[in-house]
Amino acid sequence: MSDRLNRFPGGLQLEGFKELSNREPTVPAPIPERLVLPLQQHIGEPAEPVVEVGQRVLKGEAVAAPGGYVSVPVHASTSGTVVDIGEYPVPHPSGLKSLCIVIEPDGEDRWCEREPVADYRSLEPSELRNRIRGAGIVGLGGAGFPTFIKLNPGPGRSIDTLVLNGAECEPYITCDDRLMRERPDEIVAGARIIRHALQARRCVIGVEDNKPEALEALEGVAVDGIEVVAVPTRYPAGGEKELIKVLTDLEVPSDGLPMEVGVVMQNVATAAAVHRAVERGEPLISRYVTVSGQGVAHPRNLEVRLGTPVADLVAQCGGPEADVAALIMGGSMMGFALHDAHAPVVKTTNCVLAETRQGIPEPEPAMPCIRCGACAEVCPVRLLPQQLYWHARAKDFDKVQDYHLFDCIECGCCAYVCPSYIPLVQYYRFAKTAIWAQEREREKADLARRRHEARLARLEREKQEREARHREKRAALAARSADGEKKAAIAAAVERAKAKHAETVSAEGPAESGDGETGKRPPDASSRRSA
Amino acid sequence: MLVAVGAVGALALSFGLVLGFAAVRFRVESDPVVDQIDGLLPQTQCGQCGFAGCRPYAEAMAAGEADINRCPPGGEATIATLADLLGRDPKPLDAEVGEARPRMVAVIDEDWCIGCTLCIQACPVDAILGASKHMHTVIAEECTGCELCVEPCPVDCIRMVPVTEGISVWSWPYPSDSLEAPG
Numbered sequence: 001m002s003d004r005l006n007r008f009p010g011g012l013q014l015e016g017f018k019e020l021s022n023r024e025p026t027v028p029a030p031i032p033e034r035l036v037l038p039l040q041q042h043i044g045e046p047a048e049p050v051v052e053v054g055q056r057v058l059k060g061e062a063v064a065a066p067g068g069y070v071s072v073p074v075h076a077s078t079s080g081t082v083v084d085i086g087e088y089p090v091p092h093p094s095g096l097k098s099l100c101i102v103i104e105p106d107g108e109d110r111w112c113e114r115e116p117v118a119d120y121r122s123l124e125p126s127e128l129r130n131r132i133r134g135a136g137i138v139g140l141g142g143a144g145f146p147t148f149i150k151l152n153p154g155p156g157r158s159i160d161t162l163v164l165n166g167a168e169c170e171p172y173i174t175c176d177d178r179l180m181r182e183r184p185d186e187i188v189a190g191a192r193i194i195r196h197a198l199q200a201r202r203c204v205i206g207v208e209d210n211k212p213e214a215l216e217a218l219e220g221v222a223v224d225g226i227e228v229v230a231v232p233t234r235y236p237a238g239g240e241k242e243l244i245k246v247l248t249d250l251e252v253p254s255d256g257l258p259m260e261v262g263v264v265m266q267n268v269a270t271a272a273a274v275h276r277a278v279e280r281g282e283p284l285i286s287r288y289v290t291v292s293g294q295g296v297a298h299p300r301n302l303e304v305r306l307g308t309p310v311a312d313l314v315a316q317c318g319g320p321e322a323d324v325a326a327l328i329m330g331g332s333m334m335g336f337a338l339h340d341a342h343a344p345v346v347k348t349t350n351c352v353l354a355e356t357r358q359g360i361p362e363p364e365p366a367m368p369c370i371r372c373g374a375c376a377e378v379c380p381v382r383l384l385p386q387q388l389y390w391h392a393r394a395k396d397f398d399k400v401q402d403y404h405l406f407d408c409i410e411c412g413c414c415a416y417v418c419p420s421y422i423p424l425v426q427y428y429r430f431a432k433t434a435i436w437a438q439e440r441e442r443e444k445a446d447l448a449r450r451r452h453e454a455r456l457a458r459l460e461r462e463k464q465e466r467e468a469r470h471r472e473k474r475a476a477l478a479a480r481s482a483d484g485e486k487k488a489a490i491a492a493a494v495e496r497a498k499a500k501h502a503e504t505v506s507a508e509g510p511a512e513s514g515d516g517e518t519g520k521r522p523p524d525a526s527s528r529r530s531a
Numbered sequence: 532m533l534v535a536v537g538a539v540g541a542l543a544l545s546f547g548l549v550l551g552f553a554a555v556r557f558r559v560e561s562d563p564v565v566d567q568i569d570g571l572l573p574q575t576q577c578g579q580c581g582f583a584g585c586r587p588y589a590e591a592m593a594a595g596e597a598d599i600n601r602c603p604p605g606g607e608a609t610i611a612t613l614a615d616l617l618g619r620d621p622k623p624l625d626a627e628v629g630e631a632r633p634r635m636v637a638v639i640d641e642d643w644c645i646g647c648t649l650c651i652q653a654c655p656v657d658a659i660l661g662a663s664k665h666m667h668t669v670i671a672e673e674c675t676g677c678e679l680c681v682e683p684c685p686v687d688c689i690r691m692v693p694v695t696e697g698i699s700v701w702s703w704p705y706p707s708d709s710l711e712a713p714g
Binding site: 093096 | 657
């Protein structure tokens with residue numbers, strides 16, 4: 001089968017350490033004393049709480065609603081009482097706290113009302129997407145992008161192939177392996193639902209050939225022409241663009257999405273979650289998590305309720321051993337060190353590694369780059385890691401983007417082979433987030449400029465309006481006083497006429513009346529003028 | 532001889548007409564260098580540079596009347612980009628105008644606010660909401676942290692607090708455990 005497969009460039013043969021944790025069947029983790037549910041467990045806008053402190057919730061009840069389009073709800077993973085909504089440590093490389101809903105379980109683990117769909121084919125793709133969104137499903141492979149958005153190719157674009165990603169190429173991680181062995185039926189059922197939602201013609205499940213049991217299990221239940229394909233074990237075969245290249249020989253364009261070449265990829269665990277959401281009415285409240293590394297006595301997989309503290313899982317697996325140096329969330333290549341062992345398991349948590357000091361020796365001090373080019377040979381995206389490194393180090397963010405920094409998938413192959421032990425990926429991560437920060441600053445500056453200009457325009461307009469008003473008033477006043485003068489003239493004329501009349505009648509004291517003619521003004525006219 | 536003079540003269544005349552027409556038809560109203568400089572400034576409108584806002588400072592820089600190191604909110608990064616644009620040498624921030632600080636946001640103590648509107652009049656980006664004899668408040672997303680509202684407040688109820696960094700805007704630090712970074 002593998003003779004018609006293709007290769008992606010670069011990559012590494014890594015020791016897998018999979019047998020540490022993939023031998024024993026998965027067991028459920030007990031309900032913890034407290035569940036801490038972060039509102040941001042996905043890429044996009046954080047969810048917004050819809051419960052209050054003190055409120056009782058049932059298992060599967062939504063406790064937070066989507067906070068935007070790129071957002072999904074969060075559900076209670078057991079029944080209990082909301083005891084706090086506040087800032088708690090979350091699994092994130094920054095070690096910062098984030099808003100979480102804390103639930104104290106009541107131990108009953110009572111489900112809320114579930115609404116399973118008997119026949120998914122009776123639903124329109126849009127209705128299926130709504131249900132998948134309502135169940136809070138995001139990519140469970142690690143990125144955490146809301147699944148319902150990936151199931152919407154948009155008008156005028158058709159999807160040819162749905163690829164399910166069961167490659168699980170990173171060392172130590174075996175949660176997808178165990179899921180494929182234990183619940184292949186759920187994965188295939190989910191694949192059929194997703195294929196229906198996308199109206200895709202073909203469906204391929206790609207699994208690395210170091211998981212023969214998983215391949216066998218899937219082949220045993222695959223129906224409806226779903227293909228199960230073994231792909232050569234080579235890191236990072238589980239990368240989205242890499243697996244698409246291997247399975248379909250299609251290359252996703254730089255800055256592009258797989259949709260643009262008619263492919264959509266979902267993780268196998270995501271497919272199982274879709275099946276549970278649609279055909280059982282269960283939202284995403286638990287997942288398989290690998291607990292491994294030299295720092296635990298019994299490495300294995302656990303089915304964990306979201307919100308369970310990582311420390312509980314490590315304890316359940318007989319750890320941590322005395323000399324644990326760090327708890328790592330994710331695998332040994334792309335994971336990050338946890339700052340707080342009480343950080344909860346979230347939707348994207350696939351693995352917890354308890355590493356001893358022997359397991360992760362102190363990083364060697366970095367030495368100057370010797371331009372050997374080993375990094376470029378292993379880069380699966382065919383980037384030039386050396387050039388990226390120079391420009392990221394010099395903080396030349398325009399240049400680093402000219403070398404397609406944002407196509408870097410941070411797989412870590414370049415840093416792994418670097419003979420000078422340069423932490424290359426750290427430079428790329430630094431450059432990426434620094435560029436985003438600059439963009440945010442720029443947007444903020446543009447907003448401030450627009451608002452400042454609008455304010456200046458408003459002040460100018462107000463000034464002109466005020467002046468216009470003053471002009472008008474003056475004009476009105478002038479008109480009125482002109483009016484008054486006319487009246488005064490008339491009054492004076494009347495006075496004169498009266499005086500003349502009096503003169504002719506009395507024919508007496510002409511000098512006096514003449515005086516009155518010129519000097520005397522009607523009282524009403526003068527008062528008006530002064531007004 | 533006459534033909535040559537005539538030909539050159541005709542050419543000169545026709546080019547003159549074309550250029551004259553272009554000068555009128557494609558006239559650029561404002562100075563594009565000013566726009567470019569203004570685009571690099573952080574638009575806090577704080578006036579710490581000694582000019583009445585970012586644009587006047589940009590105009591002064593374009594005219595060569597002001598130095599490029601007078602913008603404390605922009606800090607080293609803005610000086611570097613300005614130096615790049617204007618072909619001048621980067622230099623440290625002028626100590627006379629203050630020092631670079633993290634971004635701040637104004638917060639009004641709403642219990643103390645007497646509703647005098649003085650801060651509203653001072654805000655260069657209309658980021659304060661309120662009316663006469665009614666409580667005022669700052670629209671945090673639109674506040675540039677310029678501090679111009681602090682001084683006019685008669686009851687001193689406005690203070691500047693650093694912007695808290697959330698997870699969504701967190702940045703990876705510059706790798707420290709490696710070779711020295713170039714200056």
